[in-house]
Amino acid sequence: MVRALPQESHQVEAVGDEGSALAAIARKAPQVIIFSVPAKGGPDLARRLRGVENAADAYLLAVLDGTPPAKELSSLISAGVHDFMRRPFSNVELLERVKAPERLLRWSRSLSKPGAFDFSGALDVASLRAWRNLGRLVADDLAEMATCLVTVTQGYPAHLGVEAPCATIAMSLASDQLELRLSLVADPAAAAWIRQTLLRDPEAPDSAMHDALRELANTAGGALKRAALAETIILSTGIPRDESAARFPGKHDCWSLDLSPGSGCLGLVGEIRKHHNERISAEQLSEGMVLAHDIRSEGGVLIVAAGSRLTATSANRLAAMLGPRYFLEVAPAA
Amino acid sequence: MTARVMVIDDSMLVRRQVTAALKTPGYLVSEAIDGVDALEKLAELADMKLIVCDVNMPRMNGIELLERLNAQGSSVPVVMLTTEGQPELIHRARSLGAKGWIVKPFKPEFLVATAAKLAPLGA
Numbered sequence: 001m002v003r004a005l006p007q008e009s010h011q012v013e014a015v016g017d018e019g020s021a022l023a024a025i026a027r028k029a030p031q032v033i034i035f036s037v038p039a040k041g042g043p044d045l046a047r048r049l050r051g052v053e054n055a056a057d058a059y060l061l062a063v064l065d066g067t068p069p070a071k072e073l074s075s076l077i078s079a080g081v082h083d084f085m086r087r088p089f090s091n092v093e094l095l096e097r098v099k100a101p102e103r104l105l106r107w108s109r110s111l112s113k114p115g116a117f118d119f120s121g122a123l124d125v126a127s128l129r130a131w132r133n134l135g136r137l138v139a140d141d142l143a144e145m146a147t148c149l150v151t152v153t154q155g156y157p158a159h160l161g162v163e164a165p166c167a168t169i170a171m172s173l174a175s176d177q178l179e180l181r182l183s184l185v186a187d188p189a190a191a192a193w194i195r196q197t198l199l200r201d202p203e204a205p206d207s208a209m210h211d212a213l214r215e216l217a218n219t220a221g222g223a224l225k226r227a228a229l230a231e232t233i234i235l236s237t238g239i240p241r242d243e244s245a246a247r248f249p250g251k252h253d254c255w256s257l258d259l260s261p262g263s264g265c266l267g268l269v270g271e272i273r274k275h276h277n278e279r280i281s282a283e284q285l286s287e288g289m290v291l292a293h294d295i296r297s298e299g300g301v302l303i304v305a306a307g308s309r310l311t312a313t314s315a316n317r318l319a320a321m322l323g324p325r326y327f328l329e330v331a332p333a334a
Numbered sequence: 335m336t337a338r339v340m341v342i343d344d345s346m347l348v349r350r351q352v353t354a355a356l357k358t359p360g361y362l363v364s365e366a367i368d369g370v371d372a373l374e375k376l377a378e379l380a381d382m383k384l385i386v387c388d389v390n391m392p393r394m395n396g397i398e399l400l401e402r403l404n405a406q407g408s409s410v411p412v413v414m415l416t417t418e419g420q421p422e423l424i425h426r427a428r429s430l431g432a433k434g435w436i437v438k439p440f441k442p443e444f445l446v447a448t449a450a451k452l453a454p455l456g457a
Contacts, residue, residue: 314398
């Protein structure tokens, strides 16, 4: 195997037992670890290899003898193994398998790689990669937040009633006079899951469950916002609030986020709204408004950047600083 | 030995999660719901060793709170805990003296490690 990997492109160290492997990993922080799966305890060995401090980000390639049962393969994947090879294998196969993480890295970079941007027309939010992938983006963040599996399907969950608890976060694109709203609607099982898993209290009151749902909406907003940033779109985030689920079915971009089996379902609704900015006096500034342009001092020093969402503190400060005769353009409160 | 930490977030869920994560190793955790509430409570608590603070909050956000703490000459280390990832905001927080920026959803062990670095329990 050492001979199969070109020395000019790979630094290879071979060891013959687990103790030497753990020491070498700790010393060298390898990008790829290739290991032979023993007849028993393969997943445990994989965990021990990954458990070394320098191995957390390593790509784990397991070499198998014969065809292990599907259960063992899934256990190896759960233990952090990324790919497998079965003996006998060719040098070419080994080389291609070792190249896989480089390909994955390129693929990952391509997802966030900016392309060409056309600023001449109106912004089409629905065509953004961040918007098209919204269901998956939110599901990934929720899965990380609650350490659970979240499955995504397109469309609004048909069983969600209009009385289902719902939280909404509004995000503003003041320069384009657009507002995006993300809403999460919980079915009864998901509401119970929120109490049990996030609040760790099956008897938690409705107010606590609604607060947690608002934070989930906030998390969803963060996922969209960070993905949009990769496409040079900066969204100003509002404060999540309770909303009525009665408005949603069939009207907007919707996804169904199914929590770990038996844990219920969250409906995710994405709305794109056109709104008109207002021109107001500085003394009319209030919490939640989003500035459509920079505010600078007479000397040109930036005081508050376009896209800033005002709090009561900043609204009062600007009103006092700029005075009633200073007019500025703002997006409505979010 | 213990150390007092303040978590500032308008979400009760986040306050609970941060409190649960930091109580386990032995921190005493105080809570505030926004920057205004935090300033009032910090005035009463002189022994604060660390502040964990959200960015988007009603009344006074996390960046505005950093500005106020700076103006007061506070030396309490502040770590931002937020869904925001905008480089300009991170740069602004850093220039105002924030010691860290953790993006939600967060791993409790990462928060504990950050707390241990900035506010060691044995100190």
